[in-house]
Amino acid sequence: MTQAAGDGTGISPQIRILAGGEKRLLTDIGRIDPGSIASYTEHGGYAGVTRAVEQLGPEGVIDEIERARLRGRGGSGYPTADKWRAARATAADRKIVVANLMSSDPTALGERALAEGNPHLVLEGLILAAFATGASEAVIAVRRDWPLAIERLRTAVAEATAARLAGYLVLGTDFSVQVSVWEGSTSMVHGEETALIAALSGDRGMPVIRPPYPTERGLHGQPTVVQNGETLAHAAWILNHSAEAFTGAGSESSPGTKLVTVLGKVAEPGLVEVAMGTPLLGLLSEAGAMRGSTKALFVGGPGGGAVEAGSLDTVAYDFDTLAAVGATVGSGTVLVTDGATCMVATARFFLDVSAREACGKAVPCRIGTLRLVETLDRILAATPRPNDFTLLRELARKMSDTALCHLEARAPGPMLTTLEHFDDEYRAHAERGVCLAGACAPLDVMPLIGSDA
Secondary structure: OEEOOOOOOOOOOOOOEEOOOOOOOOOOOOOOOOOOHHHHHHOOOOHHHHHHHHHHHHHHHHHHHHHHOOEOOOOOOOEHHHHHHHHHHOOOOOOEEEEEEOOOOOOOOHHHHHHHHOHHHHHHHHHHHHHHHOOOEEEEEEEOOOHHHHHHHHHHHHHHHHOOOOEOOHHHOOOOEEEEEEEEOOOHHHHOHHHHHHHHOOOOOOOOOOOOOOOOOOHHHOOEEEEEHHHHHHHHHHHHHOHHHHOOOEOOOOEOEEEEEEEEOOOOOEEEEEEOOOEHHHHHHHOOOOHHHEEEEEEOHHHOEEEEHHHOOOOEOOHHHHHHOOOOOOOOEEEEEEOOOOHHHHHHHHHHHHHHHOOOOOHHHHHHHHHHHHHHHHHHOOOOOOOHHHHHHHHHHHHHHOOOOHHHHHOOHHHHHHHHHOHHHHHHHHHHOOOOOOOOOOOOOOOOOOOOO
């Protein structure tokens, strides 16, 4: 089921693109030369930019994105047209657009595959965002541990500038946009837009309270649109094909497709593009997973949630349905677990990731995630305190209510959803020191319950 990239022009070997799914953004990877603008234009590339600057105009571009009902693929699902229109309406002499390829979850493969395999698609979406919002500066922020992506993005920027598709007086019009590539640290919090803006400014990458929103005051105090790389690629696809073609796939509330990284207990882990609204069971079939051996899916990465196997045919992969069951599109990852997976230990793993990646600015996040990990450690060691289960729920609620950013708000998600669906595993660990999944090593020291010693 694995689709091989073209010889000499492929993506990193650890990125496996599965053959199934609804191919849109992934269709040209392995078919075009990612280091050649000529190869990209031969397959219809930059027709969207030409159409935008010569026919539609900025408002026409935003109207097209609005008709497509494109929602941001960074996890929150915010309407892209609303963000672009807000930035355009803000009066300023200087505006900036940022392509966020910082990928808060390092296991998510979608944006890296695009940056390595079809960098011009992301760049075209960024140029369209700049044109629509009136921005004269554009930045592609990319993780510094993606060297091939950085190289190809820089080559794409140079080629597009030389072809007058970026830079000064694009296609001979009065629209100009200077594009640069910025390498950033691999901190998970940089996936959050205000933290990324702080890092781009030369400060420590930490989120700030909103409002004002970045579209009003962002990088260098100027109106700024931060859009994740996959969203920009979809915007380019829409302008190259049409809003009607985009809405031909997906659900009513979440049109289009989504790049999903399937990991864990599956026959073929890798990257697949699926129509939004696809039942989770259908998504699993793309990776060769068998429903009978599947215990639960952790959907959305460290800030996602667990969906039990019995619900996979009724829960759709879209923003609203996942939110209703305590999960999220999040980073675009789906971790598949089987009967030999301990839900308590898995929830503890995700919480530990959030605790280690906390930027330290918000006390509920900096301290709260650590306290949740400590509480799970007591449960796993069969030495819980009398109020530990209450503490888990109450502390999680307080963290969400006082969160400074969505990373903090969503951090308790894996723990809360497993506690809801797999309470018996938590109780067995806490009360008997037994792992019902048989995955955790026997305890070195068991509590001497009922002993006079």
